[in-house]
Each structure stands twice: as structure tokens, then as C-alpha cells.
Amino acid sequence: MRLFSSLCLLLLALLSVVSGRSAVGDRVLVILEDESQKGLYSKFWADLEDRDFKLSFESPRNEQLSLFRHGQLAYEHLILTPPKSKGYGPTLTPKILLDYVNAGGNVLLGLSSESGTPSAVSSLLLEFDISLSPDKHSIVVDHFNYDKVSAAEKHDVLLVERPGQLRPDVVNFFGGEGTLAVPRAVGQTLGPAIPLIAPILKAPMTAYAYNPGEEAQSVEEPFATGSQLNIVSAMQARNSARFTVLGSLEMLQDKWFGATVQLPGGKTSKTVNQEFVKQLTEWTFQEVGVLKVFSVQHYQITTASEPSQNTTQIWEYNPEMYRIKNDVKFSIEIGQYDRTHYVPFVVPDTDALQLEFTMLSPFHRLPLTPSTTTDNSTIYSTTFTTPDQHGIFAFKVNYKRPFLTPIEERHQVTVRHFAHDEWPRSWAITGAWPWVGGLWSVIVGFLLFVLLWLYSEPPKEEIERRRALSVSTS
Known part of the structure; x- marks a missing residue:
């Protein structure tokens, strides 16, 4: 009976592994401080659950929250929404999040210019050589590529084409056709020293980042401009753990999935945020690549x-x-x-x-x-x-x-x-044949000389002359 129950447990474990879409696991922890905002992302949660992920929602204020259990990962994936306070609390410090990544956990970090970026998040990203603007409420705007319907005055809802291939030798997991709506994004810049980081979605050439709280009519020294700004960035550690920075968490909201947007030229189109977000989470949670x-x-x-x-x-x-x-x-x-x-x-x-x-x-x-x-x-x-x-x-x-x-x-x-x-024998090496032939010619010549010396008799006249010479001298 015990053997039968053990086999059943083993079979259930194997079935659970097969049913999961991710290569590492299906447990996802969502850090959401405001429970009322959960309904704004219902399609996003439903898409994750359709892909057999098990979602757990927790508040960063929960003192019992832990990313580890018995020295192992309690969750294989982590989704961080922007906190309204100065950070995520004592249970999710930058040190703990770094330990989580070093242990193989995958992280999707969402940012928002409305709630601001705490210094704890900025210091965490600096560990990966990803820099944010020193202004906590910095926002990316574009006066040429924006939605005329929702951002007619502030120009803070960017309309961006889906990303192309990063390099000829790199597989594009995020490509396709269509327009992305990026509302109120926080721009990032990547350092050149770490090859583990890569941009996924860049801002248009005419975009720039500034603080909307400033009263100046023009921005003299923006944080970054054009393709220097990244809206979505990624870091893949040497242990294959993946850390994705999403500059606009509002991209995941239901209202931007299939929304109708209008370019300044008057052309309208449907957004493809839902398809792009699915590609993004597939890569972050190690379903592809x-x-x-x-x-x-x-x-x-x-x-x-x-x-x-x-x-x-x-x-x-x-x-x-x-x-x-x-x-x-x-x-x-x-x-x-x-x-x-x-x-x-x-x-x-x-x-x-x-x-x-x-x-x-x-x-x-x-x-x-x-x-x-x-x-x-x-x-x-x-x-x-x-x-x-x-x-x-x-x-x-x-x-x-x-x-x-x-x-x-x-x-x-x-x-x-x-x-x-x-080693090959000397006779097998053609280059040694002259030397071998010279050696044997000397040996044969010496033997012939000895034979000639031993068996050659001098003339009889010479013998008689030597004998008479020896007698006369005696």
C-alpha cells in the first residue's frame, strides 16, 4: 500500500512538472500594496493563470513574507509593482532581492512615474548597472509620437513600434507588427560595462525624460534623450536568472490591451500591448530562450x-x-x-x-x-x-x-x-633513407676491408726480400 501511494505521489509530481509552462517552476508572487488596483490588471492575471502559473498576492507590509523557505526558493517568479512608500519594507530589501536573483529567481519590476521611484529601487537597479533619473517623478515624453486621444496636452503616452532584432546574431523573442502604447514611462539607461544587460524596448528618437514638476518651459539638461532611453530593459545573470525592468506598469492594465490610439497625423490603430506583455513574461519567467x-x-x-x-x-x-x-x-x-x-x-x-x-x-x-x-x-x-x-x-x-x-x-x-x-621505425620514414643507407654502406665497406685484409696474401718476391733483409741485419 505504501509503495502504491508513493508511486501515485511520484506520478502527480511528474504531471505537475509537465503541466507547467516554465522551465523552472510555476509559483509566482505578486507584490501589490494597494489591493484595489488588482482589478485594473485582470486580463494580465488571467493570461498568467491560463499558462498554468499559480499566483499569490501579498502586500510588502506583511511581516511574515519571505522569498525563501527552508533555504530554498518559496517562489520561482516575482512581480514587483511600484510601492507608494519609500520602499518594499524590511522583507524585500535590495539585499534580499539580490539574494533571490543569485538563487535563481526571476523578477519582473514595474515602474510608474505617478507613484515615483523610491531610492531603494534605484539602488537595487544600480547593482545591475541600470540607472534611473535622479528625479523620482521623471517621465518620458515625446511631442511627435504620442496618443492624441489620451495625451493631447501632456504627450506622456508614447506610441512605439514593437522592437526589432537587437543584433544579427540575437534571436528576437519580442518582435512582431503593431503599435505599443506606453503611458507615463520611467526611462532607464544601461551601463556599457556589463554584457549581461540588454535593452528590449527603446524610446523613439524624439523622446526625452524630464520632471513634470519643474516650471521651466524648456528642459536644458534632460536625463537622457532618444535611443539612450530604454522603456523595457533586461538583465540575465550567469545562473540564468532573469530580471526585467518595465518602465510603465500601466502597459499591463486592461484599458491598454487592444485600445484604440491616434497618432498626431490622424491615423488610428489598435494597440498590441497584450501580445507584447505575453512575450515579455514568457521570456522573464523562462518559458522561452x-x-x-x-x-x-x-x-x-x-x-x-x-x-x-x-x-x-x-x-x-x-x-x-x-x-x-x-x-x-x-x-x-x-x-x-x-x-x-x-x-x-x-x-x-x-x-x-x-x-x-x-x-x-x-x-x-x-x-x-x-x-x-x-x-x-x-x-x-x-x-x-x-x-x-x-x-x-x-x-x-x-x-x-x-x-x-x-x-x-x-x-x-x-x-x-x-x-x-x-614512434615509427626508421625504415618507415622516407626522409631517413639516405642516413640509413650511409650507415649500412660504412658497415659493409668495413667488413669488405677486413675480409680483404685477412685473405689477401703478399707476393712471394716481397716475402723473400724481407726474409733476406732480416738475416743480413742479424
């Missing part, structure tokens, strides 16, 4: 010496030692998580997956090409010859691209010299 290495193999290959044998012979898999000038094959199996399951990972045509065979510096840097495809993965492989250098080497695959979980595989091996019985 998650890479997994299923296996890594390397082995020595040799060509058969006899025609009756196989053309290629494989030695043991993943050995710890190779010899110089060995032919080696390396392969890595990679899958990409796509909402419910893993699919084969395909490297973009403008990008390359590479293998480095390195000691202190790479001796080989080779492209890995797809050799086999399974239902859930793609096997990339390459073949090369170990260098004529002994020492400690490593197979290294370092693939890091924005919006994809990083791949960093390193397998150490030893490369040795030839053993004494592995």
Missing part, C-alpha cells in the same frame, strides 16, 4: 589499417588522456525550451557555435556544425587533430548571447607525447 546541454562527448577516432575492418574505429568515450597528433571528435547535444517542452536548438545563420581546444590560449577554435537532430535536441560536432604540444588542455564551449541562457562547458584532458613503442 532556455538552453540545456544534454550531453557532451569526445573520443579518439582512427582509420582502420585493413580493408576488411570498419573505416573508422572509436576508442573509449570521454577519456582523460590523448596523445599528440590524435584525431579527435567532439560533440555536444543542446536543446531549447519552448513553452512546454524542449525542441532542437538551431543556431542563427548569422551566428556560430564554436569549440575551443585551449591550454593557456586556444590552439584550435573550430565551428560546431549540426550532425544529428532528435525530437528534443540538436547534436553539434567537429573533428580535429590534437596539437604537437603536450600539457593540460580543455574542451571549451562558451556560447553567450542576449536573451538566451549561457552555455559554458569545460572538460579538461591531458595530452601526452609519443610512447617509446609508438
Whole structure:
């Protein structure tokens, strides 16, 4: 009976894992200070629940709130709405939120210019090299790309096209057609020193950030302008945890999902905020863009010496030692998580997956090409010859691209010299034939000389002359 109950519990656990859309878990904690604002985002909550996420709403004032339970994450995902006080309280300090990210938790941070940005939030973002305006109520405006219906005077509802591809070698998880309505956004700037951060949605070229509380008619020194301003930014840590900064939390409200907006030229269109927000949360909660290495193999290959044998012979898999000038094959199996399951990972045509065979510096840097495809993965492989250098080497695959979980595989091996019985014989080396021939010619010549000396008798006249000379002298 106990065995049957254990099997049932195991089956239920497996079913719960399969039913979840995220690669890491389905528990979401929503920090919402004002409970009355929950109804403004009903479509957003419903979309998350339709994707099998389990939402828990808590107030930052709850002293019993904790992101960890028994040393593990209590929630895999966290949604932070703008606080009305100076911060999120003692249970959600910047230190605790950093520990949460370091433990692998995903965070969606929403900002709003109406409620202001507390200094605790600004200091948290500075840890990721994401900067906000020193004015807590700074807002992004654009006098050329705004909604004439809802922002005819303040021009603070931006109309932005959906983001394009960041770089030719980067997968675009947020693209598409349509117009986004971005009401009362808080702009961010990204530092150039950290490659872990990337912009998702940038402000138009004619936008700028300023404090509406200032009475000046013109802004002389704005915080940032044009494409320097980011409306949505992302940070992906080395442990694959994802932190997304949404400059306008109002984008998630029901009234902006499919709303009718009007450009200054008079053209009207429907907003695609709902589709964009779905793409944004899919990436933040690790439903897409998650890479997994299923296996890594390397082995020595040799060509058969006899025609009756196989053309290629494989030695043991993943050995710890190779010899110089060995032919080696390396392969890595990679899958990409796509909402419910893993699919084969395909490297973009403008990008390359590479293998480095390195000691202190790479001796080989080779492209890995797809050799086999399974239902859930793609096997990339390459073949090369170990260098004529002994020492400690490593197979290294370092693939890091924005919006994809990083791949960093390193397998150490030893490369040795030839053993004494592995060197080719002298007669097998054509370049040694003159030296071998010279050696044997000396030996044969010496033997012929000895034979000639031993068996050649001097003339009889010479013998008699020497004998008579010896008698006369005596």
C-alpha cells in the first residue's frame, strides 16, 4: 500500500512538472500594496493563470513574507509593482532581492512615474548597472509620437513600434507588427560595462525624460534623450536568472490591451500591448530562450589499417588522456525550451557555435556544425587533430548571447607525447633513407676491408726480400 501511494505521489509530481509552462517552476508572487488596483490588471492575471502559473498576492507590509523557505526558493517568479512608500519594507530589501536573483529567481519590476521611484529601487537597479533619473517623478515624453486621444496636452503616452532584432546574431523573442502604447514611462539607461544587460524596448528618437514638476518651459539638461532611453530593459545573470525592468506598469492594465490610439497625423490603430506583455513574461519567467546541454562527448577516432575492418574505429568515450597528433571528435547535444517542452536548438545563420581546444590560449577554435537532430535536441560536432604540444588542455564551449541562457562547458584532458613503442621505425620514414643507407654502406665497406685484409696474401718476391733483409741485419 505504501509503495502504491508513493508511486501515485511520484506520478502527480511528474504531471505537475509537465503541466507547467516554465522551465523552472510555476509559483509566482505578486507584490501589490494597494489591493484595489488588482482589478485594473485582470486580463494580465488571467493570461498568467491560463499558462498554468499559480499566483499569490501579498502586500510588502506583511511581516511574515519571505522569498525563501527552508533555504530554498518559496517562489520561482516575482512581480514587483511600484510601492507608494519609500520602499518594499524590511522583507524585500535590495539585499534580499539580490539574494533571490543569485538563487535563481526571476523578477519582473514595474515602474510608474505617478507613484515615483523610491531610492531603494534605484539602488537595487544600480547593482545591475541600470540607472534611473535622479528625479523620482521623471517621465518620458515625446511631442511627435504620442496618443492624441489620451495625451493631447501632456504627450506622456508614447506610441512605439514593437522592437526589432537587437543584433544579427540575437534571436528576437519580442518582435512582431503593431503599435505599443506606453503611458507615463520611467526611462532607464544601461551601463556599457556589463554584457549581461540588454535593452528590449527603446524610446523613439524624439523622446526625452524630464520632471513634470519643474516650471521651466524648456528642459536644458534632460536625463537622457532618444535611443539612450530604454522603456523595457533586461538583465540575465550567469545562473540564468532573469530580471526585467518595465518602465510603465500601466502597459499591463486592461484599458491598454487592444485600445484604440491616434497618432498626431490622424491615423488610428489598435494597440498590441497584450501580445507584447505575453512575450515579455514568457521570456522573464523562462518559458522561452532556455538552453540545456544534454550531453557532451569526445573520443579518439582512427582509420582502420585493413580493408576488411570498419573505416573508422572509436576508442573509449570521454577519456582523460590523448596523445599528440590524435584525431579527435567532439560533440555536444543542446536543446531549447519552448513553452512546454524542449525542441532542437538551431543556431542563427548569422551566428556560430564554436569549440575551443585551449591550454593557456586556444590552439584550435573550430565551428560546431549540426550532425544529428532528435525530437528534443540538436547534436553539434567537429573533428580535429590534437596539437604537437603536450600539457593540460580543455574542451571549451562558451556560447553567450542576449536573451538566451549561457552555455559554458569545460572538460579538461591531458595530452601526452609519443610512447617509446609508438614512434615509427626508421625504415618507415622516407626522409631517413639516405642516413640509413650511409650507415649500412660504412658497415659493409668495413667488413669488405677486413675480409680483404685477412685473405689477401703478399707476393712471394716481397716475402723473400724481407726474409733476406732480416738475416743480413742479424
